[in-house]
Amino acid sequence: MKKNYGFMLEMVIMLALFVSMIVVMSGIYARSLAESQRAKHLNDAVVLASNGAEVFLAGNDEEEFGEIFGSVDEVKDEEVTVRFDDDLEPAENGKMKLTVKYREEPDFVYGHFEVFYEEELIYELDTGYALKEKGNE
Numbered sequence: 700m701k702k703n704y705g706f707m708l709e710m711v712i713m714l715a716l717f718v719s720m721i722v723v724m725s726g727i728y729a730r731s732l733a734e735s736q737r738a739k740h741l742n743d744a745v746v747l748a749s750n751g752a753e754v755f756l757a758g759n760d761e762e763e764f765g766e767i768f769g770s771v772d773e774v775k776d777e778e779v780t781v782r783f784d785d786d787l788e789p790a791e792n793g794k795m796k797l798t799v800k801y802r803e804e805p806d807f808v809y810g811h812f813e814v815f816y817e818e819e820l821i822y823e824l825d826t827g828y829a830l831k832e833k834g835n836e
Contacts (some may be wrong), residue, residue, distance in 0.1 A: 744814035744822035
């Protein structure tokens with residue numbers, strides 16, 4: 700009596716194809732999850748930089764800027780660093796960091812904003828405002 704191995708060979712091939720499809724789909728899912736996380740961090744960075752620019756454009760100096768956000772990580776000469784958690788709340792050990800660098804010239808104040816997530820730069824924003832002349836306030 701002769702055994703037919705064709706059915707078993709077909710089953711092995713189908714199993715190999717099924718496993719390879721699972722591996723491919725898992726890889727696609729992992730990449731899309733990582734891309735989604737990067738997009739969320741970029742969106743959060745844009746929100747933080749925009750909020751920081753609003754406070755900066757209101758004419759606040761370095762100390763006032765830090766007081767408005769509450770939890771200041773560091774205030775150096777013409778630079779303020781504030782840390783935020785993943786919910787965009789000020790936190791001393793947050794993963795997101797907003798750094799504002801002030802540069803004042805005789806008639807204009809420049810602000811350079813950098814937002815980091817786990818020490819990786821993900822967004823930058825430059826803005827500024829003109830100083831009011833004395834007598835024209």
